[in-house]
Amino acid sequence: MSYQYATSYSTSKDEKPLTKMWQRLVRQSQYDAKGKPRTRLAILRRRLLTIPTAVFLLCFFVLLWGERSSFSSSIDACKWDKWETWPSDAQPHRIALIADPQLVDPHTYPGRPWPLSSLTIAATDKYIKRSYYLLQRQIDPDTTLFLGDLFDGGREWSTHFEGFQASEKQWKKYGDKYWLNEYNRFGKIFFAQDQVTGGLPAHKVKKFVASLPGNHDLGFGNGVQVPVRNRYQAYFGEGDRIDIVGNHTFVSIDAVSLSAMGQPDSSPELWNSTMQFLDNAQHLKHKAVRAELNEHQGLISHKRWAHEVTSPLDLGRQSTKEELAKELKPEFPTILLSHVPLYRPEGTPCGPLREKFPPTKPDLKHDKPNAIRIAGGYQYQNVLTQELSTTVAEKIGNIGHAFSGDDHDYCEVLHPDYASRHNRGIREITVKSISWAMGVRKPGFQLVSLWNPVDTNGESLRDGPTLQTHLCLLPDQLSIFIRYGILAAFSIIALAMNTLVQVRNEEAAASLTATHTLPTSEPSKSTSKSRSRAPSGATNSMSSSEHSNSNSTLSARTNNARTRSVSPAMGYGLPTARPGASLIEKAGYYGNNPEYQMYNKEEVFDESDDWGNPIFRKPPRPKVPKTFRRKLVDRFGRDFAWAGGPAFVLYYWLLTRG
Structure with missing residues (x-):
């Protein structure tokens, strides 16, 4: 018994190979191994339930998790209502603290070649930009403060201000134009409209302060160059400033x-301005608080410049000591912002949230691995000196909390020996870096919630704490890349094993078909009877006759059938071959030569010249059967393109779409 396909396929020599391949794939998918047509469900199952499809689906979910779900879930875990403990009627002011973005540039990895260096810059920028976007979209802080080290090599790039000296020759080619490009790059990540609003319509006024400089922005100590500092302050503002935010200073x-x-060979020009600011810090705090209270009570117009006539004598008039003594000195809780942490004794533990070296035991008073190392080097120092820390605390006064950066890892310390609010000590938190290229596996940022209801004199109406804080951790990008690598290796192994099994099965099926060839049709009853009645001697002749006359089978063409029956009138046709004729008489005849047989086909002699002679054309090159290795390569290439192509397109789309 034989099975015939319902669809016929053309075998014309002009048919394109891709069309043949597509028809073969359709035929294989629509019919099973026995030739029976498949149902639509079976066809769908055959096309989709394959190893390449399973590999693509696995890549789809892993990429979706690594580029979307991991970030969204990390940010979602930090929402205000999940850790704030204010009363139900509280209206807190919410702040996000960003430390050490330290945008990667040639200064970060000077020996890293292209294109690895460019890929590193693109990957770190994408990580920070995505994290900051989700921060503004899902957490939506009222104020965002930056704690320095906005750039990595900002102190190294030359400036148009006079007096700049490059620290190393390799940085001389990076000039003021390069710094401006880095400034624009920073703005696209943090200050672009979509980044500020998180892609949402603007619904409230937000405040952003990024003027606090770090040692990678300016240098450290006597390594600071005035031209570099002037450029930074021209674009970001003064590093010494006072801001009233949420009834806190x-x-x-x-x-x-x-x-x-105090450093040798240091110019007073470097530290004079900051010392003058500290000397007037308490007066400036009181002035800022009074202005804030007057604005709350509607006593100060919101116009920046009032149109009024003022006497020149009033402009130069200063308050006397008696008038200053009579003035109210309202004060809000004070919060110190410094890029460099305050001094603490060697081995002061940073607490359980430190990533690099968790505490060996709880409640230790001395844990050197868990502490910030008291050391310094070229253009950096891990903490301020003890003398400067004491000076800062005394001159500012009433400090309850302090936030710093520089260390890249989280550290929480209580300083009991410095002047502080109600003599309870200064609680300092060193904020984690937001960049995954700064030596921490899980970057982060700090959330601060402020609620301090006050009366008309600025006195707090709340007995308890007015500040709550929470560490928000971001995904481990290096771990995500490692999982991508494992997924890629697993996918290649799975596709290779599937290819090997499929090709072996096809080889086995082909060999089985070659050894057990089924007849193309069943013999008719009349033919069977005639064969049974025929004499034994005539069996061969009758069989050949019946075989040639059968309509359901094909028969080989004879030499007479191949010979043209019509020749030109003048007799210029090919001579008919005769057995025993001389070689001259057989000109153009090659007998049973395989090459002649290859040329002596009907489609080769389908054209003739004006004399009736056939036109010989080069026959098609015979198909060389594919080797086992070639079949493996072709099959693996198709499976890899089916699974890996859409996965790469998806990954590119996820990267470019934020």
């Missing part, structure tokens, strides 16, 4: 320039 100091005080 934020005091920012340029700690890297202040650290030049």
